[in-house]
Amino acid sequence: MGIIQKAKLYLGNHTETKENHFDEKLRTRYYKAMKDKVIAEIEGVINQRQGYEIARVEEDRGEVIVKVKKGKKKLIVFTVIMVRPNKTAVDISVDTDTVLFTDFGHSRHVIYGIYEDLDKRLTFIGSGLGDELIKY
Template sequence: MAMLGNLFVRFKQQIETSDRIADDSLKTHYYKAKFNQVFESVEKLFRDDADCQVTTVSKEHGEIAIEINKPIRCFLIVTIVAVKPMETAVDFNISSERFSLLGTYPALKKRINSYYERINQLHTFVGIKNS
């Protein structure tokens, strides 16, 4: 039965990171930095990426909306939240309308993980919270 569940996951077209998800690679990442530092560096990361187009920036809500053109067209919302004065959390919500015979989920997950890796190079990664 678990194998059948894994098969359906491959075809999900939306992924949201959070503290309550079973997959550790998709859990909220926490960084030792001020909110403004993380927000500005994440915004710059996406503005400098040729495959991305930043559509909306709301610093008051801690959200950046991005349209991604390659390798698959998708829409990404990055949420940045100050947890403590020197600790900031970053979450992603990515979705695609594209259907793939092999499933869209693996490509979306790979993209989220690559963004987390890039942010890890810019800020000190504190870790993830295990619920």
């Protein structure tokens, strides 16, 4: 990880996962489940967290939008895509509302915690598997 990449982890109030993120913990996660099951488990994870409120669920588009009003205010967007039958990808984007230009890595840790909870509820296949899944 380069200096610029490391600085971006701490100097900003937005973090999102992606297929080939330099931070392995922030790569797209794949689960062995159908899209509706994954969305239901995301709702379960969010409902267990105090101060987290589901603003909107759009199952057709595979989006779950969450507002956090307790503590540091945040907007969390989950993107759920079924890439194959019983293989579903989950990406997360977190924006933290801060007075400063940075949240000092808080949004990154929110994603770590959510992925950890999802891993306990769903069968985790791997992360950053997009290229492998396209081959077949």
